[in-house]
Amino acid sequence: MSPARPRGFWLFKTEPSVFSYADLEAAPGRRTGWNGVRNYQVRNWLRDTVAVGDGVLLYHSSAEPTGIAGLARVSAAARPDPTQFDPRSPGYDPASTRAEPRWYEVEVEAVAALPQVLTLAELRAAPELATLAVLQHGQRLSILPVTPAEWLAILQRAGVREPRRKSGARP
DNA sequence: GCCAACGTTGGC
DNA sequence: GCCAACGTTGGC
Numbered sequence: 744m745s746p747a748r749p750r751g752f753w754l755f756k757t758e759p760s761v762f763s764y765a766d767l768e769a770a771p772g773r774r775t776g777w778n779g780v781r782n783y784q785v786r787n788w789l790r791d792t793v794a795v796g797d798g799v800l801l802y803h804s805s806a807e808p809t810g811i812a813g814l815a816r817v818s819a820a821a822r823p824d825p826t827q828f829d830p831r832s833p834g835y836d837p838a839s840t841r842a843e844p845r846w847y848e849v850e851v852e853a854v855a856a857l858p859q860v861l862t863l864a865e866l867r868a869a870p871e872l873a874t875l876a877v878l879q880h881g882q883r884l885s886i887l888p889v890t891p892a893e894w895l896a897i898l899q900r901a902g903v904r905e906p907r908r909k910s911g912a913r914p
Numbered sequence: 915g916c917c918a919a920c921g922t923t924g925g926c
Numbered sequence: 927g928c929c930a931a932c933g934t935t936g937g938c
Contacts, residue, residue: 756936782921805936863937881919883935 751797752889753786753788754877755851757814759803763913764813766854773853777823779834780846785886790847793886798894798905799851803860810862812903819850833900857901871896885886 755777766891767775780786799815826834839845863875866872876887889897898905 758936784921784933809937883920 750796750891751792751794752800752813752891752894753793753797753817754800754875754887754889756802756804756885756887759806759812763803764801764815764853767813767815767851768853768856770853774818774850776819776822776825776848776850778846780824780833780848780885781836781883782852785822785884786845786847787886788886789849789855792818793821793849795820798889800889800894803880808816808860808862810860810864810866811857811901812860813856814854814898814903815851816854817849818852821847821849824848836860855903855906857903859903861897865900866897869896869900871902 746900759766762775764868767773777789780789795817797817799817800811801813801815803812805808823841824846825848826832827839827844827846829834829835830837834846836845848878861879866875867878872878875889875893876882876884
């Protein structure tokens with residue numbers, strides 16, 4: 744038996760006018776394939792590093808307010824992003840084939856909305872979050888890593904205790 | 915709507 | 927392989 748991989752943490756950006764945390768909660772099974780990523784760095788993380796059970800902060804960008812709206816978890820590992828094969832999708836990539844897909848998605852499942860959005864201004868004002876990737880100047884990636892310390896600090900700032908998951912249980 | 919940052923594209 | 931032009935992101 745291999746030792747459990749340490750749980751990873753991520754921040755997923757979304758424009759709530761396109762897909763919000765509430766939309767995730769309203770989705771069938773409270774889950775969705777996180778498709779549409781078209782950046783190679785992020786693709787590599789999705790394909791190679793993001794794992795089932797990892798914690799996800801859902802971040803609303805270009806929003807009022809901008810900030811972290813809810814918690815989610817990775818519920819299925821990387822698989823080809825179906826929108827790359829769909830000519831009607833804005834994510835269509837004619838250079839991609841089913842034999843050799845270029846783009847991947849993971850599935851995310853809603854865990855809990857934050858009591859209120861933890862705003863970008865609040866994140867910037869928190870000294871313990873100075874290293875948070877999403878706050879770094881010029882970063883534009885739609886998925887960013889979060890350290891365990893940052894994850895805990897954000898949950899504290901948000902005033903939430905992470906829901907305990909029954910060990911071995913599957914919903 | 916502006917614009918800084920930066921990834922991607924394509925001419926050479 | 928260089929690098930200017932272009933497109934996108936996202937805060938403000």
